[in-house]
């Protein structure tokens with residue numbers, strides 16, 4: 335391990351953009367398929383990894399939703415999240431905000447309660463075992479209807495005090511944020527924070543809609559905001575956090591090469607960019623791998639890496655006193 339590797343791993347950081355279903359490693363997929371008697375269309379772990387070549391977001395989503403079919407019980411969701419927390423802790427993550435896609439499961443007949451109880455028990459264990467704090471973000475699938483999103487929000491009612499925020503993910507093009515303006519308003523009225531994927535494949539107009547119609551607290555990805563100078567100025571002025579995911583951007587062809595990744599340009603422009611892993615089992619790396627790959631490809635300085643870690647706490651959904659405590663600990667660490 336180089337000095338820079340150890341520096342990155344040791345840097346206290348928050349992960350703000352992680353789909354827990356996207357942390358399903360092929361080995362666990364096989365183990366759960368066997369445990370639950372579910373057939374999967376792969377002969378081996380190598381076979382699974384070979385299928386992970388994506389030309390765009392939809393190519394990935396098709397495989398990601400199929401993979402999630404092995405998740406059947408609370409214990410499965412617990413084991414999935416526990417494995418994520420072990421890896422995140424090794425990468426210096428001290429706080430993680432986990433997105434989960436209830437509709438991927440409820441539409442297969444898996445009750446909402448089973449999903450959320452498995453995740454919550456792993457979160458409590460991770461706090462006890464590793465001292466890592468975490469929060470849940472309920473993500474609506476944007477290729478489904480507004481009505482289905484409202485039903486999902488209603489299903490979450492018994493757990494509202496255990497859910498920090500709602501999000502919006504899945505196929506972006508053709509499913510603009512405006513489709514979910516009313517359900518986001520209803521979530522805000524219940525006291526939930528708001529985030530949405532925007533500007534990953536979709537145009538800058540979708541980022542404007544996330545701001546103006548959904549009133550989000552942060553933007554997931556946001557890469558294509560860079561095409562619009564007025565939008566960039568606004569994101570800077572409003573201190574909007576962008577949860578950027580370099581290896582995801584590479585694997586989903588949002589950038590042709592990591593050497594073209596705009597992470598340092600975002601920082602230079604004054605954008606509150608953060609680095610995250612998105613779907614680490616599918617994109618070839620967890621959060622430290624993302625920091626490392628971006629640092630290598632773009633020659634990021636240690637000061638820039640520290641800025642990214644600072645931004646991750648500032649952009650989190652933690653209360654202000656907890657954010658201040660994390661920033662103090664980061665300064666003390668340095």
Ligand code: ADE
Pocket residue numbers: 353356391398503504505506531534582612613
């Ligand atoms: N669901 C899981 N990962 C996603 C991504 N990168 N974009 C949209 N939806 C997702």
Ligand code: ZN
Pocket residue numbers: 351353503531554612
């Ligand atoms: Zn994502």
